[in-house]
Amino acid sequence: MDLIESPSAMTSWARDQARAGKIIALVPTMGAFHEGHLCLMRHAAGLADRVVVSLFVNPLQFGPREDLARYPRNLPRDLELAAGAKVDLVFAPAVDAMYPQGSLTRVQVAELTDTLCGARRPGHFDGVTTVVAKLFNIVGPQVAVFGRKDLQQLAVIRRLTLDLNWAVEIIGHPIVREADGLAMSSRNIYLTPAGRCSALALHRVINFARQRAATGEADAAALTAEVRARLLMDPAVRVDYVSIVHQHRLVATPILTRDSVLALAVFIGTTRLIDNGLLLTEE
Missing domain, CATH: 3.30.1300.10 (Pantoate-beta-alanine ligase, C-terminal domain)
Structure with missing residues (x-):
């Protein structure tokens, strides 16, 4: 399994795969992997020739009083788990690589983001859609797999993909639960x-x-x-x-x-x- 941190190197790798006729599946994550994430990765492996997992704690989707600073991070453990889940490459860019100084653009989906979590977390989904748009451009996947636990996120990303004419199939994976029913998070x-x-x-x-x-x-x-x-x-x-x-x-x-x-x-x-x-x- 490979690790790439540079967006330009990631795009170069993806273009090589495309030239070779390979289908890429992307699993966007913020790391801190658990069995739910691994299920998404294994599912993606059955849909494509190459599986790319993005690992990026996206600051744009955290509010000022949320848990960005303490969000769990353990890259060595995550890499080990991803390698065991048929992942070909982990894309783990730094914040300044994804949002260079002077970046001004945000991607917004209207209406679908006005209720539920969108109403309680102002700006959250603008951060989600912006980073997903960037990941789709950088990685160029034909398939992307998201968990259904984030119901609103899944609906928003489907709308984003449709409205911007991306040829990316969005797959919603069923919620993965602990034995006692708690949704994995x-x-x-x-x-x-x-x-x-x-x-x-x-x-x-x-x-x-x-x-x-x-x-x-x-x-x-x-x-x-x-x-x-x-x-x-x-x-x-x-x-x-x-x-x-x-x-x-x-x-x-x-x-x-x-x-x-x-x-x-x-x-x-x-x-x-x-x-x-x-x-x-x-x-």
């Missing part, structure tokens, strides 16, 4: 043992909502109220949002449809966690 490392127990409420309420939907509850407002009440039964859980939206358009679905997804964000202490689940359709 690099931020789970912040949780205390008690906090981790409280975090299991996310998966429990998704299952509860699915059961209610399966037995005939179709009113989204009634269901979100029930879900919120169940989350608040644990005093350690602070609800950021509970919403039922269309999985692609992210608009509210007052009456449940097959595209209705329960989207959740909560704080456990200072740790913000997100999760989601379709209500009437198998994942």
Whole structure:
């Protein structure tokens, strides 16, 4: 497995692969790999001839009071894990290589970024779409794999790719969970043992909502109220949002449809966690 840190060297490598007729799959990450990341990498290996994993803690998508400084970083460990997951190359640029002094351009997707995490984290998705646009230009993939845990991010990137006419197939990989149902996240490392127990409420309420939907509850407002009440039964859980939206358009679905997804964000202490689940359709 190769490691490249220079954007120009990355583009040169990718062009060599293209000339050789190889299909490139990109898995964008911020590092701190866990089994969820590795599942994306292994899935990508089945879709392309070459797998590139980008490893870049993108400062543009962090707010001023968020966890940029303490976000977990362990490059040697990440490289070892990626090598065991059929990755051909890790692209790990420095911040000043991705955003040279004087950079003025930002990429923005409107409307889809106005709700859910976009409403709570101003500027976050401008950072996401800007770095993804740069990665697509630098790496030139034909396929890109993202996790479905970041529901809004996936919808935004699909819109970005469509609107800018990139010939990149966007693959959404199912949420990867621990044995007890907790969605895998690099931020789970912040949780205390008690906090981790409280975090299991996310998966429990998704299952509860699915059961209610399966037995005939179709009113989204009634269901979100029930879900919120169940989350608040644990005093350690602070609800950021509970919403039922269309999985692609992210608009509210007052009456449940097959595209209705329960989207959740909560704080456990200072740790913000997100999760989601379709209500009437198998994942």
